[in-house]
Amino acid sequence: MLSIKNLSVHYGGIHALRGISFDVPAGGIITLIGANGAGKSTTLNAIMGLVKTSGGSVTWNGKEMLRMPTKGVVKSGIVLVPEGRRIFPNLSVDENLSLGAYARTNKDEVEADRERVFGLFPRLKERHKQKAGTFSGGEQQMLAVGRALMSKPTVLMMDEPSLGLAPIFVSMIFDIIRQINAAGVTVLLVEQNAKAALEVADTGYVLETGAIIFSGSGKELLNDERVRRAYLGEV
Amino acid sequence: MGMTNIKSVSRNTWLTLCASLAGIILLFVIEENFDRFTMQIFKLCAINVILALSLNLINGFTGLFSLGHAGFMGIGAYTCALLAMTPAQKEANFILQPIVPWLLDVHLPFLPALLASGLVAGLLGWLLGVVAMRLRDDYLAIATLGFSEIIRVVLTNAQPITNGSLGLKGLPRYTTMWWAWGSAIVVTVFLVLLIKSSYGRAFKSIRDNEIASEAMGINVFGMKVLSFAISSFLAGIAGGLLAHYLTTIDPKQFFFLKTFDILLIVVLGGVGSITGSIIAAIAVTASMELLRFLDGPLNFGFMVTSGTPGLRMVFFSALLMIVVIFRQQGLMGTSEFSWDALARIGLLPRRKRSHRSNGKTGKERVE
Numbered sequence: 001m002l003s004i005k006n007l008s009v010h011y012g013g014i015h016a017l018r019g020i021s022f023d024v025p026a027g028g029i030i031t032l033i034g035a036n037g038a039g040k041s042t043t044l045n046a047i048m049g050l051v052k053t054s055g056g057s058v059t060w061n062g063k064e065m066l067r068m069p070t071k072g073v074v075k076s077g078i079v080l081v082p083e084g085r086r087i088f089p090n091l092s093v094d095e096n097l098s099l100g101a102y103a104r105t106n107k108d109e110v111e112a113d114r115e116r117v118f119g120l121f122p123r124l125k126e127r128h129k130q131k132a133g134t135f136s137g138g139e140q141q142m143l144a145v146g147r148a149l150m151s152k153p154t155v156l157m158m159d160e161p162s163l164g165l166a167p168i169f170v171s172m173i174f175d176i177i178r179q180i181n182a183a184g185v186t187v188l189l190v191e192q193n194a195k196a197a198l199e200v201a202d203t204g205y206v207l208e209t210g211a212i213i214f215s216g217s218g219k220e221l222l223n224d225e226r227v228r229r230a231y232l233g234e235v
Numbered sequence: 236m237g238m239t240n241i242k243s244v245s246r247n248t249w250l251t252l253c254a255s256l257a258g259i260i261l262l263f264v265i266e267e268n269f270d271r272f273t274m275q276i277f278k279l280c281a282i283n284v285i286l287a288l289s290l291n292l293i294n295g296f297t298g299l300f301s302l303g304h305a306g307f308m309g310i311g312a313y314t315c316a317l318l319a320m321t322p323a324q325k326e327a328n329f330i331l332q333p334i335v336p337w338l339l340d341v342h343l344p345f346l347p348a349l350l351a352s353g354l355v356a357g358l359l360g361w362l363l364g365v366v367a368m369r370l371r372d373d374y375l376a377i378a379t380l381g382f383s384e385i386i387r388v389v390l391t392n393a394q395p396i397t398n399g400s401l402g403l404k405g406l407p408r409y410t411t412m413w414w415a416w417g418s419a420i421v422v423t424v425f426l427v428l429l430i431k432s433s434y435g436r437a438f439k440s441i442r443d444n445e446i447a448s449e450a451m452g453i454n455v456f457g458m459k460v461l462s463f464a465i466s467s468f469l470a471g472i473a474g475g476l477l478a479h480y481l482t483t484i485d486p487k488q489f490f491f492l493k494t495f496d497i498l499l500i501v502v503l504g505g506v507g508s509i510t511g512s513i514i515a516a517i518a519v520t521a522s523m524e525l526l527r528f529l530d531g532p533l534n535f536g537f538m539v540t541s542g543t544p545g546l547r548m549v550f551f552s553a554l555l556m557i558v559v560i561f562r563q564q565g566l567m568g569t570s571e572f573s574w575d576a577l578a579r580i581g582l583l584p585r586r587k588r589s590h591r592s593n594g595k596t597g598k599e600r601v602e
Contacts, residue, residue, distance in 0.1 A: 050449055074452035082450050088443035090507070090569055091436070099440050102433065103452040151451070 001025050001061065002047075002078070002155055002186070008055035009042050016042045018210040019056060024155065024188050029181050031189040031197040031218070033231060034207035040190040041083055043207075044157045048080045049073050060155075074103045077154035081161060083190075085144040089133025093124050096132050096143055100150030110150065117146040120176065138169030145176060156180060157188040162196065174200055194231040198222045206231070247574045250583075266412050274412060275480075280520045281415035282476050285422045287500040287512040289469030294498075295507035295569075296430060297462040298442025300376045302494050303363070306383030307356040307467040309390055309489030311474025315352035316403050316484060317396070318343045324405055328398050335395045345409040345479065349418075352475035353468045359386075360467020364460035383491050390486040402485025403478075410480035418476060422469055426509055429465070438462050442507070499551060503558055504566050511567030519551070526550055 002024040009017040017039045024030045032040045045051045047058050049070045058065040065073055088096050097117060101110040118125035121142045127135075132143055141161055148156060158177070162170040174196050181187050181200075191197035198204050201218040206227060214226070221227045265277060286304065293301045317325070321342055325334050333339075343351070367378045390397045397403075429435050437458050440448040449455050478484045504515030526547040533540045558565060570576070577583045 048450060050446070069452075069454070070449055071452035071454065074450075080450045082447055086444045086447035086450075088440050088447065090443050091439055095436055095439070098433070099436055099448070099451050099453075102437065147451075 006056035031201035033194040038207040039210040079153035083159035100147035278415040281419040283516040285473040287516040293466040297438040303379030303383040305493035306386035307470035308474035311352035311471030312478035315475030318348035353472040356471025357468030361464035364463035368459040507569040508567035510572040
């Protein structure tokens, strides 16, 4: 279980995360929803050790993760698919995937995982030598997910995977999330597409200006009056 | 995944072996048959290959805009010269102020002196890197440029160590054809292996997207410093070779404009291509000599100009502008030479395409 307690982040004078706490149980899909600037991405980046935290703790199976270098976080199985995909555009699919496995040393296992990723995304296999920058947005998102899977995650954190994608790719990404989760990977999902996210999630947390304002199971939140009004565009 | 084609691997190995052999024979032929002037240019090509490759490592592969190369060359040149000169030669040079005693008696053969010049430059590069790699883009360029100038000023003023602006004269002419090209080949092989390794992939990923590389667990800062230190090391080696090629060095040679000569080569060849840097280094070095006629009187048929020294540099400026406007990726972009690529554009006989799905080995070659 990944356990976040009183996590706090300051950006200069801005208090971006005001001591949030939540648990990500093993094997589940947890989603953080909320408006722009609510602190969703900051939460993920803080867990990865990509931003400096100003308080709180993140423990993974009892082990403290904060102040661990990002490589250590990746090695312990927590991996981020960053917002906006951030694939390496001048590198081939193969190189992108190899970089996903950067923190790993067992070459045979890495190659086996490469085949597994190709099985999940046949498109990537067809074009494995091609430069990633020539791909469409949806294909780049597949690559970003594939790259993250190459580090053999036990917790996969995804930052707005549906951002800027065509509807067909959006439903495909959520299918993939279900598949990955079914294979035993815990998923922590940050989304603006609240409806789609809550539909796949076991538990959802609603963030507003750096604090969790309420939480519930995916279904509950989908039917919650306040969520419907604020995030699902219903009056 | 393309099936590894046994035939094609051995074909490429054979081609590489033949090409290497041809290269060695070519070096022999050139050494035996050409006059000294042509040989000098040929050696300079090799030195510029090393310089271009080292600048490309940091600017092209790691994506850090560094302009400090002239300084690191200077460090290398002085280190190598001071270690390889005999005590008598040193005494003859230091006429204004005697050389510091601990340096007077040091006298090393060329190889250790050359390695030492790389190590000193690399160490300084590492130290500068630890400080400067916190900066990015233009700020990094300014900081490295400034450091290069600091080195030059120190070289000018540290009279008892460097002989100041008088420079060092009468260095042994160690940089033979074999030393120059041998080093260039070693550096090329080293860089090819480095770029193909996981370190090289990490460098390129930093260039492409720093945040993503950080998220993959890459120590971005450490990798930047490492890349900068290796680049400085190679610049130092090139400086050492240059010193014993010119046999005379003084601080003015390592003015920051020297960096831009190398940058020209890197941009023309392709930022992020080893092949491009090598071709451009040879082409630019050779054209600098071939275009010398531009500096003399020119006869256009309808008018004759008197000589304009420096006109050939205008040619390079114009060429650079054309490249930057019309072909920003330079000669090679980020592509590299490979026998397979040569076959693809029809310069080598093609092999029959094997389909990866049915696992055909594609043994038969077509035409």
